[in-house]
Amino acid sequence: MRDILNDLENDLRLSDPDPVRRAQKQMRKPLPRRFYKNVSVAGEGESYSVLLDGRAVRTPAGNTLALPNAQAAQLVAQEYDAQGEEIDPMTMPVTRLVNTAIDGVASDTQAVAEDILRFASSDLLCYRAEGPERLVEQQAQAWDPVLDWVEAELGARFVLAEGVMHVEQPRQTIAAVAAYLRPRRAPLRLAALHVMTTLTGSALLALAVEAGAIEAEEAWRAAHVDEDWNIAQWGEDAEAAARRAARRRDMMGAVALLKAMDEANGERGTRE
Incomplete structure (x- = not known):
């Protein structure tokens, strides 16, 4: 289970648990370019999603990234909003953690x-x-x-x-x-x-x-x-x-x- 969590905690599925070596591996690959302009949070019932130009974010495994309250969803939204021309998962600890919870821990x-x-x-x-x-x-x-x-x-x-x-x-x-x-x-x-x-x-x-x-x-x-x-x-x-x-x-x-x-x-x- 620990190996699975190490793999899932990074959007790019880089398996090295050491954050510096993981970053070095990541630098060898081009980071995905930011493809969205607007980041928002939408709630339906007791589930909140993060939207990029109106489309819900999904986890690496393809699940909808849904959170139980607006405060938690805002943390993920802020990480997406803070990205520059490229999306760097290493600067998105809450997003990686949420992906791990949804795709692995659950x-x-x-x-x-x-x-x-x-x-x-x-x-x-x-x-x-x-x-x-x-x-x-x-x-x-x-x-x-x-x-x-x-x-x-x-x-x-x-x-x-x-x-x-x-x-x-x-x-x-x-x-x-x-x-x-x-x-x-x-x-x-x-x-x-x-x-x-x-x-x-x-x-x-x-x-x-x-x-x-x-x-x-x-x-x-x-x-x-x-x-x-x-x-x-x-x-x-x-x-x-x-x-x-x-x-x-x-x-x-x-x-x-x-x-x-x-x-x-x-x-x-x-x-x-």
Whole structure:
């Protein structure tokens, strides 16, 4: 399922999950030229479509790109409207995410949820450095509040380990995460959670962001405590910085989609 999601997340079906290498592959192929002038959103019932010169956008698999509320549809419309003479899917994280949800996640939500649970079973936040002391402190400052929230909100207590040796999490802990995920099986929401999980290496950070327990920027920094420590010691590689910037763009696209859905849900008092 993860390979399928990597393929579907890009309109051109480029399979490399690394955003920099994916962009390099894309540059070898001419980008499609912008063929439309006007972008709009049209609603019918509880479904909203993005229109290019009055024609509904379709996903790479040929499905109608339909969204549950106007706020979410506007995010996709803005990405299309922002395109220049060429259409560059790399600059359209919400559109790629929506395509993934419709063409891939919707057909097998169970497999996607299980993938998130696999991340939880070896979550980034559970693996602590043995040293130096300052890095240990930074990990604790960034990660412990999230684990505290998980225990309070989900009733799940995770076992911590030093180093990279795998630690088995209690069955009841993973079961609690599974139960928390169960009402979050709507394809768009689940796809956004999956993207956030894979980009941060932490299902717990993704769930905390979705719940509003931690801001997206704070979660992004928490996911890169180790990387930032190494940068402070050895400096930053330009290609690695570009790769991280591309990942961050995809992360914030997922967060924006969740916020758009939650704002609309708040008006109706429901969760999608």
